[in-house]
Structures are given as structure tokens and as C-alpha cells.
Amino acid sequence: MNEHSTAATSPRRSPTLILTALAFAATSIAVMQTVVTPILPRLQGRLDVSSSAIAWVLTGNLLAAAVATPLIGRLGDLRGKKRYLLVSLAAVAAGSVLAALTTSYPMLVAGRVLQGLGGGVVPLALSVVRDEFPRHRTAGSIAVIGATISVGSTFGSVLAGLIADRADYHLLFWMSAAVAVISIVLVWLIVPDTVKRGHPGRVDVLGALTLSGWLAALLAAVSQGSRAGWGSPLVAGGFAASAALFGLWVWWALRCAEPLVDLRVMTRRPVLLAGLSGMLTGMAMYGSGLLFAPFLQAPS
Helix, strand or coil: CCCCEEECCCCCCCHHHHHHHHHHHHHHHHHHHHCCHHHHHHHHHHHCCCHHHHCHHHHHHHHHHHHHHHHHHHHHHHHCHHHHHHHHHHHHHHHHHHHHHCCCHHHHHHHHHHHHHHHHHHHHHHHHHHHHCCHHHHHHHHHHHHHHHHHHHHHHHHHHHHHHHHCCCHHHHHHHHHHHHHHHHHHHHHCCCEEECCCCCCCCHHHHHHHHHHHHHHHHHHHHHHHHCCCCHHHHHHHHHHHHHHHHHHHHHHHCCCCCCCHHHHHCHHHHHHHHHHHHHHHHHHHHHHHHHHHHHCCC
16 A cells, blocks of 8 residues: 555455455456347347447446546545445446346436446456555456456356346346345455545546547447438537537546546557557457347347
């Protein structure tokens, strides 16, 4: 830990136990994000919606996660990482229950967006490792969390296909809720809290609003392009709104003393290359999932 953080007054716990709880929580997020990909064609038929509409079951979740990741991470730094780990996991559990109980397309998307607020779990888990673990164990512990996320993503996709073939798809969301609840219990019992001392800092609300605004407008315009026409007023307006909000977001991020996303850091070559690599990997992974799931399940 550094001089700006302090652990709660509870007895110090074994790093191995803490790592187990954090890795399980991170795995629950990976399972939640990938579990719907194999069942998208079935959901489309069951809910009687278009391909672009059903994609929002995945896209809405990722959009919420994109905004929640820096926002929840910042709140965790300011007000306690354990607290916001629990808040994020509770959002995943609540969204999973909502998705499990509904047969309505709008409510399913709402449940998936609520699940996406759990996107802050992974950065908070990595931050706890940095604060609580001896320096010689930090790199290995981060690697363990990364490996469990990969395993969780694979496990979620495979299990989703098996369950969807033999049971109702709602069972997948009940499974996600159960894993989130177990994660809540583990984090509550095992993970110590860390709170920041000194300057209280602030949350960049305008940065969060403009970030979510330009992303949502861009994704909405792209998703409607094939249906309404790329030159239609609706799609053109979406792109224009996205561009305007993006410009405002960049301007504010460069002007704000404590921005939600520090764009100046992106000028560093290693950070820029890592960010581009992550973006391209995500595009390939989720894009291929959206394409291959209906292709492989189409009648021969």
C-alpha cells in the first residue's frame, strides 16, 4: 500500500484467500459478458426482433461496462474499493435476476445494461492486488486474475451452448445471478477495504455523461444504418450527435484537472499501443461471436 491508502481495521488476511475471492469475482464478470453470445439466435427468434435489435443484448452490456469501468474505478479510489466491488457485483446480480424473470425484449436489454455496470470489478480487483499484496507477488497475482477471466469467458460460452440445448435460456441468467451472489459473499468476508487519505478528489460527472452519450449515439447510428439507410436523417443525426459529444468529451478531458479518462496518458506509446491492441481484440472477439453464432446454428 502507499501513503494515500489504508486498510480497514479488520485482521490482515492471507493474500491467497484475497486472490481467490478477487479471481472468482472477475470470473463472474467474464461469464456474464459471454454467456449470451451462443444464444443470440435463439433469443432473436423467441423475442421476434431483428438482428440489429438483438445485438443490443450484447452491445448494451458492453456500452455500460465501457462507462462503468473508469467511473467505478474512480469511485473505488475515493470511497473504498471493497464497497464498490460489492456495488458492482450487486448490479450484476440484480441485472441477471431481471433478465432471468423477463420475456420482454426491452427488459432483457435493461437487465443486460444493469449487468454491464459490473465492468468496474476487474480494475478494482487489480487495484486491490496492487494495494494489498507484497510487491514480489503483484505481477503473478494479476496474471492469475487474467487467466481466470480467460477461463471464465470460455467456460461461459461453452456452458451457455450446452444449457441452451437442454433447458430454457433463462437458466443461464439464474446461473449468472448465483455466481454473482457467491462473489458478493466472498468479497464481503475476505477482501479488506482500502480508502484514500488526504485530498478527497472528485468524480468527473460531465466526463461520464459525455463519454456515455457519444458512445450510445454512435452505436445507435451504426445499428440503425442497415435498416433505416446510412443517409437517413435518423442515422446522420446519430453520427452528428456522436461527433459533437465526442468533441465535447475530448475538450473537457483535456481541460479538467481530474478527468474520468486522462487522455494525456494515451500519448505515451506503450499505453496507446496497449489500448489499440485491446480495442482490436475486443472487436474481433465480440464481432466474431455475433457473426458465427447465427451462422453455426443455421439449418444445414
